Amino acid sequence: MGPGGRHLLRAKLLLVKNLDETNLQAAIRGLNGRGRGTVARFHFKIGGRFDSALVPTEPAGEAPDSWLLAIEENLSLRDQVALYGHALGHLLLNREQKKMGRLP
Numbered sequence: 001m002g003p004g005g006r007h008l009l010r011a012k013l014l015l016v017k018n019l020d021e022t023n024l025q026a027a028i029r030g031l032n033g034r035g036r037g038t039v040a041r042f043h044f045k046i047g048g049r050f051d052s053a054l055v056p057t058e059p060a061g062e063a064p065d066s067w068l069l070a071i072e073e074n075l076s077l078r079d080q081v082a083l084y085g086h087a088l089g090h091l092l093l094n095r096e097q098k099k100m101g102r103l104p
Helices: 021-029 077-099
Strands: 010-016 052-057 066-072
Touching: 010 021, 021 052, 021 066, 052 077, 066 077
Parallel strands: 010 066
Antiparallel strands: 052 066
16 A cells, blocks of 8 residues: 555455445444444435445544445455455545545
């Protein structure tokens, strides 16, 4: 990742069966260590299931410094890897937008 790339690294990869908001929250509650106590907050109403979710995590009381990546466990390995790459691409794009003084 190079210098300053730590925020691009995922803290955990969660494979969640029937990934929806309820099952995502349950999977996060079941974590030990890094990511425990994280709450997935969405800026809009979530309806139904989804393939993946990036959830920011932070040490207690601090700014987010890494991510949990939740992926639907029933997807093929190929699709899971593609979603991981897609998420990393968005994080890289966000970093470049911030460097240019733009909101990601």
